[in-house]
Amino acid sequence: MLRKLALGGLKNRFRDYAVLFSGLVIASAVFYMFMALATNTSFLTKNSPVAFTPFIFGFGAVLLAIITLVYIVYANSFLLSMRQRDYAMFMMLGAKGRKIGQLIFLETVTIGILATIGGIVIGMVGTKFVGQWLIHTLHAPATGFTAIWLPAILWTLGFFIVLFVFSAIYNASKLLKTPMMALLHQTQTPNRIKQRKVSFAIQIILGLVLLVVGYYSMANIAVFQLLAIPLALVTIVAGTYFLFNSVFVALISLMKRNKAFAAKQLHTFTLSQLSFRIRDYTRILSVVSILFALALGAITVGLGFTHDIPALANQATVYDVTVTSPNAATQAEVNKLQGVTAKQQYTLKSDANTVYVNQAAIDAHPLEIKANDKGLNAPSIKVTSHNFNKMIKRYPTAFGVFIGNNRGKQMKVADPATFAKLGHTETLTTIKVRDFNQNYDTIQKIVTMQQHQYPRLGQTNSDQKFAFYAVVNGMYSGLAFMGFFLGLAFLAMLASTLMFKILSGANDDQSRYLMLQKIGARPQTLRRSIRQEIGALFLLPGVVGIVHVLFGLQMFKALLSQPYANLLVPFGLFIILYGLYYLATVWIYQSIVINKDLAAKA
Amino acid sequence: MDKRQPIVTVENVTKTYGKRGEKQTPALKGVSFQVEPGEFVGIMGASGSGKTTLLNILSTLDTPTSGSVRIKGDDVTKLKGNALSDFRAKRIGFIFQDFNLLENLTGRENIALPLALQNVSAKKQAEAVDKIARTLGIEAVLDHYPTELSGGQKQRVAAARALVQQPDILFGDEPTGALDSTAARELLNTMDQLNHDEGVSILLVTHDPFSASYASRILFIKDGQIGSELKHGDKSQEAFYQEILETLGTFQK
Ligand SMILES: Nc1ncnc2c1ncn2[C@@H]1O[C@H](COP(=O)(O)OP(=O)(O)OP(=O)(O)O)[C@@H](O)[C@H]1O
Ligand SMILES: [Mg+2]
Numbered sequence: 052m053l054r055k056l057a058l059g060g061l062k063n064r065f066r067d068y069a070v071l072f073s074g075l076v077i078a079s080a081v082f083y084m085f086m087a088l089a090t091n092t093s094f095l096t097k098n099s100p101v102a103f104t105p106f107i108f109g110f111g112a113v114l115l116a117i118i119t120l121v122y123i124v125y126a127n128s129f130l131l132s133m134r135q136r137d138y139a140m141f142m143m144l145g146a147k148g149r150k151i152g153q154l155i156f157l158e159t160v161t162i163g164i165l166a167t168i169g170g171i172v173i174g175m176v177g178t179k180f181v182g183q184w185l186i187h188t189l190h191a192p193a194t195g196f197t198a199i200w201l202p203a204i205l206w207t208l209g210f211f212i213v214l215f216v217f218s219a220i221y222n223a224s225k226l227l228k229t230p231m232m233a234l235l236h237q238t239q240t241p242n243r244i245k246q247r248k249v250s251f252a253i254q255i256i257l258g259l260v261l262l263v264v265g266y267y268s269m270a271n272i273a274v275f276q277l278l279a280i281p282l283a284l285v286t287i288v289a290g291t292y293f294l295f296n297s298v299f300v301a302l303i304s305l306m307k308r309n310k311a312f313a314a315k316q317l318h319t320f321t322l323s324q325l326s327f328r329i330r331d332y333t334r335i336l337s338v339v340s341i342l343f344a345l346a347l348g349a350i351t352v353g354l355g356f357t358h359d360i361p362a363l364a365n366q367a368t369v370y371d372v373t374v375t376s377p378n379a380a381t382q383a384e385v386n387k388l389q390g391v392t393a394k395q396q397y398t399l400k401s402d403a404n405t406v407y408v409n410q411a412a413i414d415a416h417p418l419e420i421k422a423n424d425k426g427l428n429a430p431s432i433k434v435t436s437h438n439f440n441k442m443i444k445r446y447p448t449a450f451g452v453f454i455g456n457n458r459g460k461q462m463k464v465a466d467p468a469t470f471a472k473l474g475h476t477e478t479l480t481t482i483k484v485r486d487f488n489q490n491y492d493t494i495q496k497i498v499t500m501q502q503h504q505y506p507r508l509g510q511t512n513s514d515q516k517f518a519f520y521a522v523v524n525g526m527y528s529g530l531a532f533m534g535f536f537l538g539l540a541f542l543a544m545l546a547s548t549l550m551f552k553i554l555s556g557a558n559d560d561q562s563r564y565l566m567l568q569k570i571g572a573r574p575q576t577l578r579r580s581i582r583q584e585i586g587a588l589f590l591l592p593g594v595v596g597i598v599h600v601l602f603g604l605q606m607f608k609a610l611l612s613q614p615y616a617n618l619l620v621p622f623g624l625f626i627i628l629y630g631l632y633y634l635a636t637v638w639i640y641q642s643i644v645i646n647k648d649l650a651a652k653a
Numbered sequence: 654m655d656k657r658q659p660i661v662t663v664e665n666v667t668k669t670y671g672k673r674g675e676k677q678t679p680a681l682k683g684v685s686f687q688v689e690p691g692e693f694v695g696i697m698g699a700s701g702s703g704k705t706t707l708l709n710i711l712s713t714l715d716t717p718t719s720g721s722v723r724i725k726g727d728d729v730t731k732l733k734g735n736a737l738s739d740f741r742a743k744r745i746g747f748i749f750q751d752f753n754l755l756e757n758l759t760g761r762e763n764i765a766l767p768l769a770l771q772n773v774s775a776k777k778q779a780e781a782v783d784k785i786a787r788t789l790g791i792e793a794v795l796d797h798y799p800t801e802l803s804g805g806q807k808q809r810v811a812a813a814r815a816l817v818q819q820p821d822i823l824f825g826d827e828p829t830g831a832l833d834s835t836a837a838r839e840l841l842n843t844m845d846q847l848n849h850d851e852g853v854s855i856l857l858v859t860h861d862p863f864s865a866s867y868a869s870r871i872l873f874i875k876d877g878q879i880g881s882e883l884k885h886g887d888k889s890q891e892a893f894y895q896e897i898l899e900t901l902g903t904f905q906k
Binding site for chain 2: 310311313314315316317318319320323324326327563566567568569570571572573574575576649
């Protein structure tokens with residue numbers, strides 16, 4: 052009998068279970084995908100020129116685990132709220148507490164395990180695609196990469212099963228401890244906003260102080276080192292909660308007290324909707340604002356890293372590749388370069404200790420070098436016969452790429468008459484392309500072919516832009532990838548957290564909106580009320596999340612050249628996505644709670 | 654306006670449930686009657702006879718399959734969209750068996766809702782709420798939430814919300830159904846007083862003979878048709894009650 056009732060509950064609330072289940076599946080799939088990359092250290096070390104990479108991924112994994120934990124706690128409370136009335140009903144029908152406890156435990160763990168297994172399977176498919184993309188952007192050979200990776204399976208299963216067993220124990224004891232009447236009528240208990248001035252002041256001060264501590268520790272990550280991140284996480288989460296708990300509550304009662312405003316249309320109702328569930332809402336607003344900040348922050352930083360790759364690679368060399376006296380095979384590769392924006396050929400001559408370039412040639416077509424002592428965004432300098440001697444003294448390392456196989460010799464400018472008499476003719480070709488990354492493979496071939504052709508280049512050709520680019524790309528693409536990946540994972544969790552919140556109220560709201568329609572509220576007025584209520588749930592955490600990100604970017608001052616440049620793209624994109632999600636949520640909610648058939652439930 | 658214009662005119666209303674091709678359930682099979690200004694009409698009938706269906710159609714929550722319903726001359730079956738919502742808000746009051754109060758609003762806020770929807774100023778809202786609350790004797794509980802009210806108080810708040818706009822007519826579907834006998838009697842006395850002193854027209858669906866004995870006229874509905882009619886006239890309420898019991902006895906055979 053009891054089993055029948057439990058299953059019946061499942062059937063009745065299919066929509067809620069579908070949302071819960073898909074949310075959990077996404078969470079475990081994301082976790083698996085990340086673990087499949089992070090725990091595959093042989094793949095990471097083999098394919099990235101930087102030994103640092105496994106550590107970066109390990110750090111990302113910890114962050115992901117923390118957020119997943121918070122998410123599971125939230126999903127679990129959604130499950131609990133969904134089931135508590137049913138279980139209270141069973142108890143009223145005479146079911147024994149112990150039996151109910153078992154049932155809840157079983158239900159929670161079953162849902163958890165099924166979702167985790169589903170998530171791992173989806174994660175495997177996802178890993179295949181994500182892995183391909185990563186291999187492509189890292190320009191890494193796919194050795195050691197596999198979508199089905201046992202350590203990741205074990206990690207994911209272990210992590211989630213432990214979480215769900217704890218959730219199940221929590222659910223069972225929580226339900227058995229709460230008085231039955233409270234369980235049955237929980238959603239109808241009014242929540243009078245009683246806010247004492249003292250507690251309001253304490254909360255707002257505490258909130259602000261905690262936020263300041265969090266922001267300060269992020270800005271001074273150099274001082275706090277690794278401690279900065281957990282410190283910031285804890286203080287900012289708590290500070291956000293206190294701030295919402297005081298300010299949000301105060302804002303609502305302030306608007307309610309403004310009679311002229313509250314008395315219009317459904318304003319009183321909308322405000323009451325918010326204040327009625329205020330405890331839930333302040334909690335969810337804090338969670339959402341943190342997820343918002345993490346998602347937006349991760350994507351912004353990820354994009355920042357991709358911006359830095361060319362900037363860093365460009366800081367030492369102007370030309371994307373230089374070629375000396377290519378053989379036929381190398382020339383064929385040179386011809387394959389795409390989007391060539393500048394290509395200039397010079398003639399070089401040499402004797403035992405010196406390489407000469409023709410004065411006429413470099414005055415007509417100056418060589419370009421970077422002022423490589425000026426760091427990022429260093430200006431490029433045009434070198435002609437007039438400033439040649441000064442420049443080569445100042446930036447001796449910048450001229451290596453011009454002399455090819457003659458490394459170790461002195462480079463000089465010769466006037467045309469002298470030049471004509473010299474022997475050992477070679478060519479130098481300087482090339483600029485529009486997009487280095489697009490030509491990555493071709494440039495790599497040119498550089499290695501030149502090394503084969505001129506054995507002396509083997510050690511010294513590392514001043515080509517390619518060498519810089521490979522190192523920078525190896526490290527920063529990994530970071531950028533992690534930023535995007537975590538950002539999207541947080542965004543998915545944010546979306547389903549909001550969806551939980553909104554759906555958990557839908558059943559009660561359905562009857563409320565039906566009543567309002569019966570007493571003559573226009574459907575468009577109801578729609579506006581829904582837009583406003585959900586709008587508050589989206590807007591407030593969005594604004595707070597953006598503030599968090601603006602302070603959080605301080606952490607990346609040391610890693611990114613300009614953490615605050617190019618904010619428009621990630622912020623704009625994110626806000627558009629968030630806005631679309633808002634519209635979708637409003638639409639779904641309206642279609643759930645606004646009835647077409649008023650008599651159906653009369 | 655013609656003073657003698659009927660408040661409600663129902664002509665040949667039928668209602669068949671079930672879409673085309675599905676199982677057809679005829680719930681109303683041609684109902685016609687009128688409610689005169691200031692009348693208190695009761696509608697009685699066995700379970701499943703079509704009372705709720707009729708009331709839903711009268712109160713614009715549902716549409717008839719055929720026939721027409723006019724309230725003070727306006728054909729409500731033709732209303733659509735905002736006009737329909739506004740009609741519900743301004744012209745009719747409705748009280749339900751299960752109160753239908755919004756549990757997240759206080760009594761005062763619940764009562765003021767129809768006025769707020771019409772953008773009446775805050776001051777006028779407060780005046781109107783206070784006035785109707787005095788009439789219904791609920792001034793003391795205006796700032797309570799529905800869960801903090803007794804069943805009888807809830808139904809009075811619901812009645813106040815239905816009447817605050819001074820509608821043409823007050824509809825009730827078993828409003829005493831969820832109340833104990835004392836609370837039911839109090840509510841009925843209040844409705845009677847509203848009907849006599851304020852001239853509010855009332856149409857009440859019930860299958861409780863005692864509730865029905867407050868009406869000035871009772872329509873008995875059977876299998877979707879009006880079977881017979883009783884008039885209160887000059888009889889005492891006691892005598893009318895007996896007459897209802899007898900009619901029900903013969904009617905249900
Ligand atoms: N939505 C519907 N779909 C199909 N049939 C319906 C629907 N609503 C009511 N009916 C049928 O119409 C008939 C009249 O129902 P109605 O609810 O009007 O009865 P009632 O007189 O109010 O009964 P009660 O006293 O039990 O409330 C019944 O046979 C019922 O089964
Ligand atoms: Mg009925």
